[in-house]
Amino acid sequence: MSVVIVGTLDTKGEEIAFARDVIEAEGLDVHLVDVGVLGDPEIDPDTPASDVAAAAGTTLEQLREDEDRGAAMEAMGEGATAICQQLYDDGVLEGVLGLGGSGNTSIATTAMRSLPVGVPKLMCSTMASGDTEPYVGARDVAMLYSVADIEGLNQLSRQVIANAALAMVGMVANEPDVEVEERPTIGITMFGVTTPCVQQARGLLEDRGYETIVFHATGTGGRAMESLIEEGVIDGVLDVTTTEWADELVGGVLNAGEERLEAAGEAGIPQVVSTGALDMVNFGPRDSVPEEFEERQFHVHNPQVTLMRTTVEENVELGEIIAGKLNDATGPTALVLPLQGVSAIDAVGEDFYDAEADGALFDTLRSEVAENGVELIEADAHVNDEAFAQLLVETLDGYMQEVGAAPTDG
Template sequence: METKTVALVGTFDTKGEEYLYIRNLFHEVGIQTLTIHTGVFAPQFKPDVSNEEVVKEANVTIEELVEKKDRAYATEVLAKGMEKLIPKLYKDGKFDGIISFGGSGGTSLAAKAMQALPIGVPKLMVSTMAGGDISPYVGTSDIMMMPSIVDVAGLNSISMQIFKNAVFAMSGMLHFEVEERKHEKKPLIAATMFGVTTPAVNFAREYLEERGYEVLVFHATGSGGKTMEALVSSGYIDGVLDLTTTEWADELVGGVLKAGEHRLEAAGLAGIPQVVSVGALDMVNFGPIDTVPEKFKDRLLYKHNPTVTLMRTTKKENQLLGNKLAEKLNMAKGKTTLLLPLKGISGIDVDGEIFYGPEEDEQLFITLKKQVTNDKVTIIEREEAINEKAFAEFAAQELIDLLKK
């Protein structure tokens, strides 16, 4: 079996015995270590990669960090250096997986560096922060986080068991491989879905798969949109079926499922064929109904379930949404089709349903038709609701046609 190497990241200036214990555990299971020191002061043992090498990537010296005596500044510099250095070390074949141990500071130091590694590279963070909101640390990557239970400083009966589990988990990821089934590589399609656009995406996915495409479905819940954009930017995706652009409603109006200001950019800037629609732009998402901001209490609200409350977008908001989508579509450098489902943009925006709003939808459509000026973008209006099979299959075939042009 080929010997594997794990990058062991830590602040070795204040912790010595813990990391020596962890390093020895890795050696006992047949894994070599590349120790990387991310502390400010001299380490307790000689690492393979020094803190001087780390901060050099950020154009700073250790002497400057020591003299400044600013913990926040030191953390920022070390994190920046790690973000640049770690991908280089991986590209040079210096390690096969990466693991870190720390509190909020140590976790922050390693987070951006791990996020910069390709998807599929084993990444494990043992952290005191793993019990809370881990989105700042994980981002759109496949980082795994393990609660440290106790502080990672020092050895005790609890920390030693956690360290063992972490080492064994990383060992499993590095040592054990299942032979992949031989199959023809298929063009990879990214599609966006929400609960109220599920039928559309399911129809389209089945249509595409029957014709030899592999479809990855991303839920438009903020993190889903960010992840899809990241994968597209990284070159994994051949075509995008972005039927559900609802995250922009939360971004502009103030909901909880925001995907950031760069949503709907990656495919266009990369010149990747894309079919875009306006799925679920009739709604803004909040948590339980008592969490809806006071300024929205008199709006049309729908209790989707005990933890999700939806708010119908207005004509004014749809004009803003149309302008924003047009702005993003006007950036497209590749073949793009914008599909407008004239009979309803979500499962509850059709005749007889609670969010049915033909005037609001019409404002969205008018704005898009007026503001989209990019000659790379073709606008097609369809006399169906978004979840009708005919609409979904037309969208899928349109993407196939763009991919073949």
């Protein structure tokens, strides 16, 4: 068994050597990937920095001559990604550990995010106590705060680095006792305000023999689902909650990027899509909402989450965007509209009930969805009604049967 350590051996050689020794003392092999560009390595690497640079289509000499630290970090991240992927394909990499400050954290986690979910990934970093989203992204990257800077060995750094090394040993050396069933897997998107729908749908799907993975539609959740679709982990999609597009369009904090709603269509797998939580844009605490939105309608979900109602105009744009994404799909695709409301707070008597805004969304989708490519289904129900969940499941299960991907014993 082998652990790959990604580090800048020109500045962190002593600390990385200590981590290597801890791991090797536990009986595992270590492969050192040097991503330092400033000078000669303090300890011998298994993959030298020159090879990492070459994997990114450049040279160490060029990176040093350019004197552009940002460009050098980007290149070494690209090279480390290629190296780690090759080591994984060759069976050398069974876990990857990174140690360092902002530079190596960026490089090492770039490589980590390229590896499949389930491969142990741990970054011991000075950056681990702040906003870790740029480093973790939509992958299972674990981050351990180093407390002090990783600069020299002392009573504190030895303990933290040893803990990181032993954590990696534990993950690599111990096969998890996890039951794995070969069942068709359905990706489902959920928000708090669409939870009743998803819980009912998940139960119905599992009763029919499907495995389900639920993604919280918080930006990273949507990106994670799209990524796993691309990897072939997910066989069908029940995209109940497309709210991330509202944040992408308006400027909320939970956007999933412009590629959201593309992976299933490109992969040609069955997808059933709805309009869950498109009535809202997400922000942090109430006082964090940009001043430009001050006159809008808000709902304080909790002290850390403030929701803003989408307008008629925004819903027209959302309808155009979603229809455009679905029209490009190459596999069976349905768009199911809950005409009585798209979230728990978008129902008669609730804070975000707005028949005009919802109507603008539905009318736009009706006019923009391609009749020859997308099945448009309208339900006189609320998104959280049991009947709506049943309709979603029956539609998706029908598509899965059509393409021969349904459970054989469901």
